[in-house]
Amino acid sequence: MAILPILTAPDPRLKTISTPVDKVDDNLRALMDDMVETMYDAPGIGLAAIQVGVAKRILVIDLAPEGEAKDPQYFVNPEIIWTSEDYASWNEGCLSVPEQYADVERPAECKLRFLDYHGQAREIHATGLLATCLQHEMDHLDGILFIDHLSRLKRDMMLRKIKRMVRA
Template structure:
């Protein structure tokens, strides 16, 4: 396993639409293992493959919130089915938009279909933090960042600050 570099906005690769995975094999499992290690080291609760520069429809997450009782989850080719009309607001952050948080409104519940770490098809109902996290990470697979759900003014301000921070870091 290896910790991979996480792409930071406004890196254009984050805007790519990820390709479906052909099959779950050892090389894909190695990617998922690396992604989990990267996510835990960051630290974060979810990571899409595109955030480490791999444009495949793969997500890892662990919403347990406890380092000594980790519950890693892997989602390959995830699909959202039946999002609820009811919405919920959560304060979201993103490893690709470091140190910025804001409230985002999303469907409160949804059904998800995906392949797990072993390539087995699963369908489950998601609500609460799981529903929010899966929708946030699925946005990444479609080239969307959580800041795209904010006003244009807020989004542009955050992107300007990130660009400035990157220029300053590159100059030092």
């Protein structure tokens, strides 16, 4: 497995709309394994393939609390098929927007259809942090960052901070 470089805003590749995966094979599983290793190394709880420069509809998530056994989840061609009318606000961060956090409001629950690590079709009903994380990571697949949900003023301030960090 390999640690892959993570793209950071304002890299234009992060605005790319990712394309569907044709099939889950050994090469794709190797990419997903590398993504999980990269996510753990960062450290983070979710990572979309576009964040490592691969414009495919793939994301990985692990919400296991620190100190507990790792529990990576793999989502290929994920599709939200239902969201609740209730919303929840979470303080979000992103490996592609380092050291920046903001409250983002999203549907509190969602139902997702996807292919798993072995290419099997699955559906899950997600609530709480998992629902938020899935929606956050799926935004990446459509070229959306969590800061795009903020006011222009807040977004521009965060981008300026990131640019200063990169220069330093």
